[in-house]
Amino acid sequence: MQLYSFFNSSTSYRVRIALALKGLSYAYTGVNIRTGEQRQPDYTRLNPGKGVPLLVDEQGNHISQSMAIIQYLDDTHPQPRLIPQEPLARARVLEVSNLIACDMHPVNNLRILGYLARELGASDQQKQDWYSHWIREGFDGVEGLLERHGFGRCCFGDEPTLADVCLVPQVANALRMNCDLSAYPRIMAIYEHCQQLPAFIQAAPANQPDVIR
Amino acid sequence: MQLYSFFNSSTSYRVRIALALKGLSYAYTGVNIRTGEQRQPDYTRLNPGKGVPLLVDEQGNHISQSMAIIQYLDDTHPQPRLIPQEPLARARVLEVSNLIACDMHPVNNLRILGYLARELGASDQQKQDWYSHWIREGFDGVEGLLERHGFGRCCFGDEPTLADVCLVPQVANALRMNCDLSAYPRIMAIYEHCQQLPAFIQAAPANQPDVIR
Numbered sequence: 065m066q067l068y069s070f071f072n073s074s075t076s077y078r079v080r081i082a083l084a085l086k087g088l089s090y091a092y093t094g095v096n097i098r099t100g101e102q103r104q105p106d107y108t109r110l111n112p113g114k115g116v117p118l119l120v121d122e123q124g125n126h127i128s129q130s131m132a133i134i135q136y137l138d139d140t141h142p143q144p145r146l147i148p149q150e151p152l153a154r155a156r157v158l159e160v161s162n163l164i165a166c167d168m169h170p171v172n173n174l175r176i177l178g179y180l181a182r183e184l185g186a187s188d189q190q191k192q193d194w195y196s197h198w199i200r201e202g203f204d205g206v207e208g209l210l211e212r213h214g215f216g217r218c219c220f221g222d223e224p225t226l227a228d229v230c231l232v233p234q235v236a237n238a239l240r241m242n243c244d245l246s247a248y249p250r251i252m253a254i255y256e257h258c259q260q261l262p263a264f265i266q267a268a269p270a271n272q273p274d275v276i277r
Numbered sequence: 278m279q280l281y282s283f284f285n286s287s288t289s290y291r292v293r294i295a296l297a298l299k300g301l302s303y304a305y306t307g308v309n310i311r312t313g314e315q316r317q318p319d320y321t322r323l324n325p326g327k328g329v330p331l332l333v334d335e336q337g338n339h340i341s342q343s344m345a346i347i348q349y350l351d352d353t354h355p356q357p358r359l360i361p362q363e364p365l366a367r368a369r370v371l372e373v374s375n376l377i378a379c380d381m382h383p384v385n386n387l388r389i390l391g392y393l394a395r396e397l398g399a400s401d402q403q404k405q406d407w408y409s410h411w412i413r414e415g416f417d418g419v420e421g422l423l424e425r426h427g428f429g430r431c432c433f434g435d436e437p438t439l440a441d442v443c444l445v446p447q448v449a450n451a452l453r454m455n456c457d458l459s460a461y462p463r464i465m466a467i468y469e470h471c472q473q474l475p476a477f478i479q480a481a482p483a484n485q486p487d488v489i490r
Contacts, residue, residue: 112421113376114414125365128422131344131379132371139364151352152338158345162378163326166344170383183406184397193396201327201388208325209341 065090068110068118070097071272074169074233075130076117080267081229082134086141094274097174131165134226146226156213157225160206164230168202172237192241199238200247206231207248214250217257224258232258236269278303281323281331283310284485287382287446288343289330293485294442295347297476299354307487310387344378347439359439369426370438373419377443381415385450405454412451413460419444420461427463430470437471445471449482 067083067090069076083090095101095116102114111118113128119136120126127133138147148154170176172195180186180194214220219227235255238245245252258264269275280296280303282289296303308314308329315327324331326341332349333339340346351360361367383389385408393399393407427433432440448468451458458465471477482488 108421112425113372113380113418115380125368127368127372129372129375129379131375132368135371136364136368139367151349154352155338155340155345155349158348159326159340159342162342162344165375166342166379166383167326167328170379171389176384179407179410180397183410184393184399184403186397190397194392197392197396205326208321212325 065122066093066120067091068093068095068107068116068120069272069274070095070116071269071275073097073116074173074237075115075165077233077236077267077269078130078229079117079119079133079137080272081224081232081264082137082146082226084263084266085144085146085224085229086137088137088141092273094272096274098276131161131226134229138226144223146224146229148220148225153220156209157220157227160209160219160227161230163202163205163209164234167205168198168234169237171198195241196243199241199243199245202234203238203245203248203251207251210250210254214254217254219254224261224263228254228258231255232264278335279306279333280304281306281308281320281329281333282485282487283308283329284482284488286310286329287386287450288328290446290449290480290482291343291442292330292332292346292350293480294437294445294477295350295359295439297479298357298359298437298442299350301350301354305486307485309487311489344374344439347442351439357436359437359442361433361438366433369422370433370440373422373432373440374443376415376418376422377447380418381411381447382450384411408454409456412454412456412458415447416451416458416461416464420464423463423467427467431467437474437476441467441471444468445477 101107102116108114110126111128117130118126118128119133127136148157177191180191210219216222218224232255314320315329321327323339324341330343331339331341332346340349351358361370390404393404423432429435431437445468
């Protein structure tokens with residue numbers, strides 16, 4: 065398999081964690097989204113969605129969108145399962161995962177912050193306020209859902225699921241942006257736990273071949 | 278079952294389409310997200326994620342996040358299936374669905390447009406430009422993926438899947454915001470086809486009990 069990824073992209077990070085948890089090896093191709101490589105014709109031919117990550121599977125199928133890729137990996141390489149099969153357990157995992165993947169990450173990613181500065185003249189402080197606002201909105205919800213339905217050392221049990229795969233990159237991102245996360249003890253305990261696991265270490269931005277220090 | 282919904286919310290609209298396609302009846306409770314009802318304590322007790330839609334199932338389980346709700350409905354009421362079970366077919370449906378659900382809808386919804394105006398002083402024209410920009414970015418990708426992998430009168434075949442359930446509300450939203458969609462013939466043909474189907478008509482914003490005209 066082959067993964068097109070950017071070291072610091074949260075959605076790429078999700079897929080790298082999933083691949084590592086499943087013990088799958090792959091060729092890594094860095095796509096620098098800071099310089100716009102994802103918008104070059106050579107790349108959009110591979111992925112009309114113009115983003116990372118993009119997975120090329122053993123049969124040559126090109127699949128984009130991190131949530132679709134991880135479901136595909138879970139279907140084709142089910143050990144260990146990251147998305148439960150029992151309907152309510154699956155709903156609980158997808159609820160937290162999608163709160164992060166739909167309500168949090170997309171409004172705070174590089175392209176949005178770039179537009180705010182470039183087109184709307186937002187200052188660094190206004191970008192920081194924007195970022196922190198949506199982190200609070202989202203993590204208030206995640207913490208509330210985990211208080212209600214979570215259990216174990218990860219979001220849902222002692223083994224990582226898609227919820228942890230989404231949560232850890234989002235927390236890492238928020239810490240990088242200097243957000244105060246002290247109001248989220250459950251989220252932080254899960255983050256600290258997962259950060260010790262080999263798959264999460266292997267998938268971390270700092271450990272990718274295209275890291276920019 | 279009970280659905281907390283707002284007539285004009287795209288994510289509520291998705292769930293209403295899914296419920297209608299499956300022929301499931303439910304009690305409808307309107308939550309006016311224009312006046313902030315989703316942020317009132319009476320509602321956040323039900324959904325810490327502070328949004329619509331929220332499904333309460335036959336056993337009293339509360340599930341939020343449209344993508345989680347629809348997967349849950351597909352697992353518990355599988356006829357007709359909206360998410361294929363074969364891994365690659367499922368990946369194709371989820372790829373288009375998530376491009377809309379993650380990359381398009383969240384950056385253009387009411388809370389974001391409100392923040393742009395309130396906190397960043399964006400003019401109506403700047404909000405329109407923002408909206409149109411992300412519609413183009415997203416639909417360029419959707420049209421490209423459908424050209425490559427789509428077939429039949431819907432996104433993937435002649436019967437609606439989750440991809441159509443996500444696409445139709447997004448197109449309706451873009452038309453309401455006066456976006457030029459002439460560059461997307463495949464998307465528009467699918468939209469026009471689905472708009473004729475009884476489930477999509479039943480689920481449309483104009484046909485909800487809380488419609489505001």
